[in-house]
Amino acid sequence: MFVDKAKIYVKGGDGGDGIVAFRREKYVPEGGPAGGDGGKGGDVIFRVDEGLRTLMDFRYQRHFKAQKGEKGRNKSQHGANAENMLVRVPPGTVIIDDDTQEVLADLTRHGQQIVVARGGRGGRGNIRFATPNNPAPELAEHGEEGEERWIVLELKVMADVGLVGFPSVGKSTLLSVVSSAKPKIGAYHFTTITPNLGVVDVGEGRSFVMADLPGLIEGAHEGVGLGHEFLRHVERTRLIIHVVDMAGSEGRDPFEDWQKINDELRQYNADLEKRPQIVAANKMDMPEAAENLEQFRKQVSEVRDDLEIMPISSLTRQGVQELLYRVADLLDQIPEPNIEEVTELEERKIYKLDKREDEEDFTIRRENEMFIVESVKIERMMKRMQLNSHDAILKLARTLRHMGVDEELRKRGAKDGTLVRIGDFEFEFVEGSSYYY
Template sequence: MFADQAKIYIRSGKGGDGHVSFRRELYVPAGGPDGGDGGRGGDLIFEVDPGLNTLNEFRHIRKYCAGDGEPGGRKRCHGKDGEDLVVKVPAGTIIKEANTGKVITDMSYENKREVLLKGGRGGKGNQHYATPTMQAPKYAQPGKPGIELDVILELKTIADVGLVGFPNVGKSTFLSRVTNAKPKIANYHFTTLNPNLGVVDLEGTDGFVIADIPGLIEGASDGVGLGHQFLKHIERTRVMIHMIDAASVEGRDPINDIKVINDELRAYNEEIANRPQVIAANKIDCFYGDDEETVLSMLRDEFEPQGIKVFPISAVTGQGVKELLYYVKEMLDKVEKPNVVFEKEFEIQEEDISNEPISVVREDDGTFSIEGPRVERMLGYTNLDSERGFEFFQKFMKENGIIEELEKLGIEDEDTVNVCGWSFEYYK
């Protein structure tokens, strides 16, 4: 089954934690801190793969996570960086934030590769926190967490020309004749479930890309059948070829068919319905007697006054096909070629947290030690001799989870707590 939409979970890698260790060598009794930094987390990258034309792969794998950075080691050893994860998608894939539906990026045209989620920064080892007053820091910086996101992938085919028409009018046969595409062809309704792409090569001029857009029936713009799934693939096209069964092999009214499809296009997107069109009156090899001229006259009288030219063709024999293709190329040359790119609407925010380390340790003598650069800075601008300053100090300890950590370590009333050179007695 063709898939042109998928919901997946993506996450960049977490940065590795910094390491706490001290230099220990013979004849170096008081070696300084030598804890290494953690490795950087891997990036989550989206990349266009020209060999893909569906999102089928994402039906089976729904979770994509880049590698985490490794923690730092002794002797200033740096942790290994996490591996980047490259997610391959077809050209024309739009990536949306799942909860809001807003566009994060459009993987089309020049945008072939994009780092969507940056990996977390690795934490600093305790070697970075030695100061004249704190020469043996027992804390290191934890790695920054990765960014996680639920996203919706939506494929909107990139083609110059959209080939539309009711089922079984010969679109797949036409596409296989004029391009190198190999669509499945059979005499059944809704045989084609994939928007097939092909490149038309024309002698003496540049070619163009054509897409067979299946599934358009009455009510498609309201979601009947597979309407919504397939109508989106017309959004990037600049010219439309309406293919009809001019011979009414199955008893259809070709004029009514064109009106119905135009109504569906207009209901879905007025701007798309106003793009240049041409009619391919197919199956003229099935006419008998003077029926061909009668039907073609009716079609021309109805649509050519509206500026929509009618070309009688046979996708089976090739009759009239060349003339149609060169006319379509002339139409493309006259139409402005703006690349339809969906603008960015959603900005990915990195998690705004302060992850500077705070160390809460129970010492062998039963006292408790609290250390860390944030604690040192707080003490630097706080007057603990004032009642207001001491209240701020207590609030800092509570809001940063330090009191909770002390209680987990079994602190009791009147136990001594050492905070960066200050000593306090604990009372609950």
């Protein structure tokens, strides 16, 4: 089974916690702080593996979480960084952020990779907070949480040639004749519901990859039928072979079919109209095919005089070899598609966050007898600080006083014992001491 779209959850590893420790050695009575930093959490990295052809594996595993960094150690030792998680994807995979619908990367070549969820940085140990005023701080940080997001993977078939046309015009039969592919074939509509790939050996050392794409119907550019699932794969092909049932089976008109398919391609992506195209006039072994072909040539010449039309019969193999030679010649002339390089996520600094003006902003609102303080900077700080020591409380108090939160609370009527909530933490306001506990 071919799977060409999957939605998965990724999360970078959390950073390891820093620790509070002190140097304990004989004859060193005041050894000072010796708590090490935590290690960095692992990244989730997607890497192209040309041995894969589908997104089947993502049907069974939809959550990918990297390991957490190791905690800091005593004797000022840094905790070990976690190993990155490598996730293999097939070439042609497009990675999209599910929330913003932003295309994060278009992975096309073996070995290309992108970090889709970065691991959190490790928390600092108490050795990092030592100052002349406080040479033995009991203060450390929790590790930063790793990035997390839902992403959508879309696979666009990587093929040189794409077979397009209405259902039951003979695309699958043609692919089975010219390659070792064994697509499902039947005399009913929508036999092909997923792309089939085959390598075509033309001889003389020349070969190319051909894709039998699902049958197209009117309204596909709007998602009708297989819709976008079909058209997504056409975008990757360098040359289009438009298979037309020249025998007019089921009362179809070859020229109308050809026009409708091209209209759908153009409305989905205007560039597809300019893509090199050959019309394979199929089923020439059947009655009335020759007469229909003559009429078809006249009708097409009035619309487009540069279109190449080659009569074939997939069943009897009439004209098939000539078609393959012509396709190989055209592919030699068509340059490789200019596919954009992998788009990396925006780089971030590890230990220095950019200070933005809006981070200094805060809002205060009142709910009954409690004041609610909302601030990106303060909430992020409180998540990281290990608020179980006097030093940590003092550091928080200094930050609140520096930002003007204390003063604003007093203006709003906060008094000794008034409850204040910041994020998930609740405190009592202490008048005159300028800090909470």
